[in-house]
Amino acid sequence: MSDLLNQTESGGVMRLAFDRPEKLNAFNDEMTQALLAALEAAATSQARVIVLTGNGRGFSAGQDLAEFAPARAPGGGTRSVAAHLRAGYNRIVLRIRELDRPVIAQMNGVAAGVGLALALACDFRIAADDATLTLGFSKIGLIPDGGASLFLPLLAGFGRGLELAMTSERISAAEAYRLGLVNRVVAAADLGRETDAFAARLVAMPRSALALTKRAFNAAIVPQLAAWLDAEADLQELASHSEEHRDGVRAFLEKRAG
Numbered sequence: 001m002s003d004l005l006n007q008t009e010s011g012g013v014m015r016l017a018f019d020r021p022e023k024l025n026a027f028n029d030e031m032t033q034a035l036l037a038a039l040e041a042a043a044t045s046q047a048r049v050i051v052l053t054g055n056g057r058g059f060s061a062g063q064d065l066a067e068f069a070p071a072r073a074p075g076g077g078t079r080s081v082a083a084h085l086r087a088g089y090n091r092i093v094l095r096i097r098e099l100d101r102p103v104i105a106q107m108n109g110v111a112a113g114v115g116l117a118l119a120l121a122c123d124f125r126i127a128a129d130d131a132t133l134t135l136g137f138s139k140i141g142l143i144p145d146g147g148a149s150l151f152l153p154l155l156a157g158f159g160r161g162l163e164l165a166m167t168s169e170r171i172s173a174a175e176a177y178r179l180g181l182v183n184r185v186v187a188a189a190d191l192g193r194e195t196d197a198f199a200a201r202l203v204a205m206p207r208s209a210l211a212l213t214k215r216a217f218n219a220a221i222v223p224q225l226a227a228w229l230d231a232e233a234d235l236q237e238l239a240s241h242s243e244e245h246r247d248g249v250r251a252f253l254e255k256r257a258g
Ligand code: T3D
Pocket: 022, 023, 024, 026, 061, 062, 063, 064, 065, 066, 068, 080, 081, 082, 084, 085, 089, 110, 111, 112, 113, 114, 115, 134, 135, 136, 137, 140, 142, 145, 252
């Protein structure tokens, strides 16, 4: 259990809330491992629906770039980005897809980087009308990871997906809905209530039918997910060795990012 992930359960719904609001719920290693452990425990829990959300004004701003930077600085260590992805985010994505019950991303605020990737890997996304989405990776010399290079074009189409990936344009919840990236957009004040109502509808459905439906969709649409996450991690490793990557992270931390 970690202070960075709040877990509650009621009415058959497990809610996991990222709790680093001052950093827009950017993932450090502690929060990543806490989420992974909670999702692993969810597989054998009584909960029939899992909700992921964030406390404060962010869903998640992705990888904590401050934690990331020292390890990538010249002489600052030998951290392999691919190994980091395989130990954390890739396992989380696989766990979300393999869970035999629906996982909903309740998008309360900005979702960026791998924070957005994890939301895209969920079964459903319900966004507050003031939430925003940005891939962000290209700004720091990276490629979309955490399965985003697969789920983004699946949901938004190849052309718009590629555009969002390459430009890192920050889009509104309404635009995300238009593109098919989120299932519904609700007034920010109603987000919790609307998510609860949707989750309750799922709880009332036959459990095995939902589990088998999810398995069928996975097998039909993302049968090679594990292999793709592995390949994506290798591409990210290549990207992470560039000067553009180091400069991009430095620019963000020095608040020079555009
Ligand atoms: O090894 C591996 O596994 C590699 C994997 C990488 C996966 C990734 O996720 S890479 C992408 C990482 N994320 C980003 O590049 C997004 C960075 N953040 C932003 O671009 C902006 O913060 C947002 C667009 C998300 C929100 O902008 P805004 O203006 O609403 O908020 P802000 O003022 O920028 O951020 C508020 C605070 O959160 C601020 O802290 P401060 O100055 O008040 O102390 C900011 O530094 C902090 N913050 C936001 N995002 C991150 C972060 N701190 C660390 N890491 C972050 N990603």
